[in-house]
Amino acid sequence: MAISEDCIITLRIQQLQFLIMSTPLVDLPSGKRITFLDTPGHAAFSAMRSRGANVTDIVVLVVAADDGVMPQTIEAIKHAQAANVPIVVAINKCDKHDADPRKAKEGLLQHGIQLEEFGGETPAVEVSGITGLGLPELEETVVTLAEVLELRADKGGAAEGVVIESQVEKGRGTMATVLVKQGTLTVGSYIVAGTTWCKIRSMTDDKGRPVKEAGPGAPVKVIGWKEMPNAGDEILQAEDEVRDFFVPAHVFMALAKTVVENRITKQQRETQLRDLEVINDKRRKDKEAGTMERAVEKAQRKELWMFHHGMIKDLPDAANIINEDDEGDTKKAKVEVKEFRAVVKGDVSGTVGTVIDCLNGLCTPEIKVKVVGSGVGNITDGDVQLAAACEGFNVKTDRKIQHDASVARVPIKSYDVIYKLLDDIKLTLGEMLPPIVTTQVNGEATVLQIFQINTQGRETKAVAGCRVTNGSMTKIGRVRIIRDHKQIWEGELETLRQVKKDIMEAKKGLECGMSFNDFYDFKEGDVIQSVVTVTTPRSYNT
Structure with a gap:
């Protein structure tokens, strides 16, 4: 133990x-x-x-x-x-x-x-x-x-309980592990859980043995559900004391159906009310924004009228401010938010819910995780068509589904440990994030003197006479010119020479001549930097 x-x-x-x-x-x-x-x-x-x-x-x-x-x-x-x-x-x-x-x-x-x-x-x-x-x-x-x-429970009366877990087993269909809290659950009874109902076809105890009834405190697997209940749903038995009057079974089935239909209707109404609240809130915000825009526009017109009538001296610049704000909003709108789509399939409903909660918690301002579908059971053709990535927790995928997913370029990933699932998803999200681009300075040189060198005929070309002060300057790669701590140009070297000899690299302390592609506005005292762009892949946590 x-x-x-x-x-x-x-x-x-x-x-x-x-x-x-x-x-x-x-x-x-x-x-x-x-x-x-x-x-x-x-x-x-x-x-x-x-x-x-x-x-x-x-x-x-x-x-x-x-x-x-x-x-x-x-x-x-x-x-x-x-x-x-x-x-x-x-x-x-x-x-x-x-x-x-x-x-x-x-x-x-x-x-x-x-x-x-x-x-x-x-x-x-x-x-x-x-x-x-x-x-x-x-x-x-x-x-x-x-x-x-004095923990006591009454064995008589209608059974009450709670769904601990639910799953689909091959050959047996939908089943739920139920913990009875009160009353006695019997085979053939009609029970309701959440928005589904069940006529109990069979029950098995925790050791897999068939049982006919289960009293308070007993855990049993119940088979016969019309749809899969959710973990945590309360169980209520549709039968009561009218059993003593030999009421036909179809009456209890009708009662269970009616209860479920009423619950579904109530759930739909609540959803509609929530949607209506969202719509009304959006309308209210749009109305407030419109009112504010009209007030600003009215104020601008008033200031402009006052300027033309000599009541104020300065021309109002509110229009410029608005344009700047609009430009800022445009820049914000250009921020691309990538989306990671997934279908989550699991062996039990509680695990599926947990995985969905974990995935929803991985959203960032740059990447959005969207669970487009979920369910209990093995991965199917519909799942492959629905998702851009399928996630499975402790489920199986047959060869045909794997082939179809490969043709559709849909990766199927299966896990049996949540640590591996989260680590793998974070790695995938990190690959979707834009890399970190940094600039590394490999060398610096200072312009000491500017020379005019004859090129063709009487044509001359300005060449910067420099001394390398840090690192090394290479001919291959990019350079930038810094003046008064500000960058004034970035491009490539045209020539790198020592006296009249072309060289590929000039190390610290060496004097050399440099010319630049299509840039001649350098001055004495300018700092020339040899730079390299480094691209670093991002991880989810960076």
Whole structure:
């Protein structure tokens, strides 16, 4: 038995292979049965930890004795406190040589966790996931706290629960992991979750065994959904006490459909109201802008009339100011915002939502990440046609889809670890950003004297007699001329000579003659710099 670190759970039974919520039902040595809800510890899965805190009756906050309180620990504490759920602290890794449980306990005090040994009410147990140290004490603490809090639920009446996770399994269709909170869920019942409903065709427990009913606290996988519910949706059973009067099943199905239709209608109305608010806000801003423009124009006309009638001496320059502003707005409009389009497909709905939240958080003023589609299941032809890039999390792609994507030049990327996904996306976004262009000065020379050199017949040409003061001057490449700390010209050298010999490079301390392509307005004291343009690819964080 191992315990996870820095996340809200009620005990860690095994290492998670994929980033989803785990809900095993465990029989304790005391004869008690507890459902453990495990959530990922990565910072991206904040929504999962928040749902976990609101679903569980007791939160076990696991803190590593060697690391102490980490950012995810602080976030988990906030979720538990917001949900008003009692906390049990498990100090993990106490078997390590550098473990310091007291440091972790003192760190918790700074975030409002008052432990019993410091005069508070929150119990803390020192454990080890490797040796099993303290795990019996942790189980006993959880069971005792549950008894003290009198955590009870009624098995009778309509079932209520919450969707922990949902996914599509090949050969079985859409299924959802449901945690029953009250009542008893039975095969054949009609339930509603969010904007979808289900006639339960079959249920399996956490070990994959078929079950006919599930009582309070039991996690089951429910099959029979018309559409996939969202993680966190509340479950309500359409049946009630009228079951005793042998009401036909189609009545319950009609009731479930009616509830879902009403919810969809309400959702559409809320969406319309939000859209209407946006439209009205835009109209209001446009009206205010128009009023301001008319007021400015009226003021300009008044000042111009007063100027022509001798009431003011200076011609108003408001028109020039407006033109400058318009020019500034035009420059701002020219800033190109690149767009990274993606379709996100995942094995479970909670993971898809998390990945979408992560991608939306990667937007910058120069690049916009747009999720054009998402869903649960494997990548399809429609996904390839929809996106300019397809992102898959723990999903499969058959050869035909891969071929079609290759023809359409749509990259398909599959991940099973969120660290790799985020790192890869940031690398891709960095490649889309314009590179950083810098100018590097490799050498400087000062013009000491100007010579007139005969070229053809009586024609003369000005040549700058220079001394190299820093670095080296090369004939190949660009040079610029600086006068009074300002650049007056940039171009290429026409000649670089020492006495009458053409040279390719003049190093520090050497005197040489320089002439420039189509530029002759140099003077004594000018500084000539040999420059190189360096293009550096940008990363997402720069």
